[in-house]
Amino acid sequence: MSQAKALRRGYAARVSDRLWPVIAVLVLATVASTLFAVTIGAVQVGPAQVWGIVADRLVPGSAAPTWTPAQAQIVWDFRLPRALLALLVGAGLAVVGAVLQALVRNPLADPFLLGVSSGASLGAVLVFILGSSVLGGLSLSVAAFLGALLALVLVYVLAQRSGRITPARLVLAGVALAYLFQAVYSYVLQQAQSGRAAQQVLFWLMGSLGGARWEMLPIPTVVLLAGVAYLLFQHRPLNALSSGEESAISLGINVTALRVRLFLLTSLLVGVLVATSGAIAFVGLIVPHTARMLVGADHRRVLPVSALLGAVFLQLVDVAARTIAAPQELALSIVTAVFGVPFFLWLLRRRG
Amino acid sequence: MTLTLHGVSLRIDGRPIVHGADLEIGAGEFVGLLGPNGCGKSTLLRSAYRALRPSAGLITVEGDDLVRLTPRESARRTAVVAQETPAELDFTVAEVVAMGRTPHKKPLDRTTTADELICAQALERVAAGHLRERGFTTLSGGEKQRVLIARALAQQSRLLLLDEPTNHLDIRHQLEILRLVRGLGISTLAALHDLNQAAEYCDRLYLMDGGRIVAGGSPAEVLTPERISQVYGVRAVQRAQLVFELKEDQ
Numbered sequence: 001m002s003q004a005k006a007l008r009r010g011y012a013a014r015v016s017d018r019l020w021p022v023i024a025v026l027v028l029a030t031v032a033s034t035l036f037a038v039t040i041g042a043v044q045v046g047p048a049q050v051w052g053i054v055a056d057r058l059v060p061g062s063a064a065p066t067w068t069p070a071q072a073q074i075v076w077d078f079r080l081p082r083a084l085l086a087l088l089v090g091a092g093l094a095v096v097g098a099v100l101q102a103l104v105r106n107p108l109a110d111p112f113l114l115g116v117s118s119g120a121s122l123g124a125v126l127v128f129i130l131g132s133s134v135l136g137g138l139s140l141s142v143a144a145f146l147g148a149l150l151a152l153v154l155v156y157v158l159a160q161r162s163g164r165i166t167p168a169r170l171v172l173a174g175v176a177l178a179y180l181f182q183a184v185y186s187y188v189l190q191q192a193q194s195g196r197a198a199q200q201v202l203f204w205l206m207g208s209l210g211g212a213r214w215e216m217l218p219i220p221t222v223v224l225l226a227g228v229a230y231l232l233f234q235h236r237p238l239n240a241l242s243s244g245e246e247s248a249i250s251l252g253i254n255v256t257a258l259r260v261r262l263f264l265l266t267s268l269l270v271g272v273l274v275a276t277s278g279a280i281a282f283v284g285l286i287v288p289h290t291a292r293m294l295v296g297a298d299h300r301r302v303l304p305v306s307a308l309l310g311a312v313f314l315q316l317v318d319v320a321a322r323t324i325a326a327p328q329e330l331a332l333s334i335v336t337a338v339f340g341v342p343f344f345l346w347l348l349r350r351r352g
Numbered sequence: 353m354t355l356t357l358h359g360v361s362l363r364i365d366g367r368p369i370v371h372g373a374d375l376e377i378g379a380g381e382f383v384g385l386l387g388p389n390g391c392g393k394s395t396l397l398r399s400a401y402r403a404l405r406p407s408a409g410l411i412t413v414e415g416d417d418l419v420r421l422t423p424r425e426s427a428r429r430t431a432v433v434a435q436e437t438p439a440e441l442d443f444t445v446a447e448v449v450a451m452g453r454t455p456h457k458k459p460l461d462r463t464t465t466a467d468e469l470i471c472a473q474a475l476e477r478v479a480a481g482h483l484r485e486r487g488f489t490t491l492s493g494g495e496k497q498r499v500l501i502a503r504a505l506a507q508q509s510r511l512l513l514l515d516e517p518t519n520h521l522d523i524r525h526q527l528e529i530l531r532l533v534r535g536l537g538i539s540t541l542a543a544l545h546d547l548n549q550a551a552e553y554c555d556r557l558y559l560m561d562g563g564r565i566v567a568g569g570s571p572a573e574v575l576t577p578e579r580i581s582q583v584y585g586v587r588a589v590q591r592a593q594l595v596f597e598l599k600e601d602q
Contacts, residue, residue, distance in 0.1 A: 233459035233460060234459065236451070236453075236454045236457055236459075237454070239443070239447070239451055239454075240451055240454050242443075243443070243448070243451060244434075245403075246398070246403055246432070246434045247432075247434060247451075249401065249402060249403045249423070250401045250403070250427060250430070250431065250432035250434065250513075251427050251451060251452070251454040251455055251507070252422075252423045252424040252425075252426065252427025252428070252454060252455035253423065253454070254423050292442070296442075296443070296444060296447065297442055297443045297444075297447060298443070298447050298450075
């Protein structure tokens, strides 16, 4: 029995030894980066003042004011929702990337592979350029979400044959539709009368958290938390699926049903995220990879670590986007590309 | 009977591949499935683990209609070592073996120490305990095959399906895998290429040709010179030449 115990110990040690320290560090980094993000900006606000403002808003009168009303307004109305949205979007894109890489069994897969973000962008462009009155009073984010949904349905219909979805068809249909949607919104942009509106749209298309308000947070929060919770329960099917279709079937997974559910869930997440923040590239590609380097390929560990890592990463990216060329803001995809492209090329070469 | 096929026909994209196959595997038997390339061996195996649904006929596992079992239940009864090797993503050996526990786990179930013990013992049983921490993609062909057999063992099924488990292995690793599988005592159906090895290690053989099972029985009954000539188009000649065996100390 002692031999069995020793066997088991060796096994268990490997499984859990690095997960919790990594998670603890990432939780601290999430809090620290968020606090940092809220203090940074044209108007200086110290960390202690930030805590005070937040405490005072949550429980009025709980902190003696050491700040001006203007500072309080900037922190509470603009910087805090923006910082929280950065966490949500970063976590969501990273988790979607991790799931898609398992779904299509390709470590170079990324949330924008399925055409969903291009669909969302098309919806947003139409509202921007034509004005929401033409489209029956649709708000930008609803239009983006409907665009994502349209893309999702089209990709799904094109990728399936007699109820089966294969990764290759999914990717081909997604890429083809992405080009089509890009062509359509590029045409709309080119024809746009106002150059200023077109520029605004281009900025938004490349990702920006500048529009963050409190009322934008509930939907992404609920969708993200529910989605991640569901995916965590599916960590064994995800592992089985990333080891191959035949292998997953032989492990008792209903592969077709699982692929459909994962496809719907990832599309929903991408649609909601793109609707709030535009199309931010590379987060879904590089964060899951970094997570796997830290804790291995098991999805029980990859998913939570990707979520936290993505949250911290996008928080820092947003800080960089706000400060590098201040007072002008950079689009987030410019900043993520600076990190993402070298990483992508390194990955490509490493994989031979 | 652990596995039976009655008149099973299989199509891929509408094209008929296997016609009316009958086959039986008893408890603890090691049965070889032989036949030239493209004769339908792999397709037949795939139907037995539900990767392919028969267009006609009945498959039973331990007396139950395979179609009526849930995917999970079927995976608890049947484990597979397929030709496709897993992992574009770099799972460790321990993680690959742990996948064998998938059909025993519901979404909310935690991995228990009992699961970990089962996986650890499965790895020891294929003499691969030392590989536990290695990345699966870094293993040699023989090591990968042993690890996949360990995964199948962790599944704790009573039927094992192997699709050309000795493919791409050198002679010593081929013999090691065959001896290992034979020693497991689990009902096994293995698609094999080497006729001499199949004759030596299997209890019974089935021979396929052009999508049909043309013979079944003991190796001596199945592998007659006339039939080999018919199916493979080669002459079987008895000649004194080297025969390869594992050394006793290995």
